[in-house]
Amino acid sequence: MSMSPATQCPPLIHDLLSRRFSPCAFEPRPVDQHHLLALFEAARWSASAGNEQPWSYIVATRSESDEFARMLDCVGRINLSWARLAAVLMIGCVRLSLQRGGLYPTAEHDLGLASASLVFEATARGLGVHQMTVIDREKIRDVYHVPTGISVMTMLAIGYPEANPSATKTVTSDLRTPRFRKPLSSFVFSGAWSNAWLPAQATPHLEQANARLTPHSSCSR
């Protein structure tokens, strides 16, 4: 039976999901515009509460060097070592109120869903996406004139993942840590909060996967 790279166990999840990871190094290769268009199209067709489509993305490609530098300047310092290698940077923003007015309780969720669609479209095209929370939101508001009522949520670094990042000069092996996932029993409940739907013993192959170092590790500080 084939093993999925992310879990090293029988592939219970789709290959597209198991192949996704947050790269900490990118090849110095541009992303064709038709791929980029497809990523935005994937986000565009995402579901949203009441079909509100509250998301917006601001984009800068490496080929527009001034724009790229301006956006890179909004990345948090701890993310710079790998974000500066990306072919494309994006900022994910979301409208916090409904179009007819009033609170939009799932706005951030719906941006996340659109970004997830974008990420999986990217994965299907051999691209990697590393999302960022450590960004300078005030600077972004200022630089891009983001209006009141729009929240600056995330940045996304996109490009072709470097196949062997520890061999590059910019990312050394000590910047890489094993991927870790909590067991299902810690977040899937039944009947009452923290009452595991399935006890950990029922999914031993999934629990074992937590302890394994996987081929794709995530970046650490």
Ligand SMILES: Cc1cc2nc3c(=O)[nH]c(=O)nc-3n(C[C@H](O)[C@H](O)[C@H](O)COP(=O)(O)O)c2cc1C
């Ligand atoms: C919304 C969001 C924000 C993130 N922010 C950062 C960040 O600022 N810096 C960073 O190194 N990784 C960031 N990550 C990546 C996570 O650390 C990563 O997804 C997690 O460690 C799991 O690794 P994986 O994506 O390779 O499965 C972020 C991920 C998401 C979804």
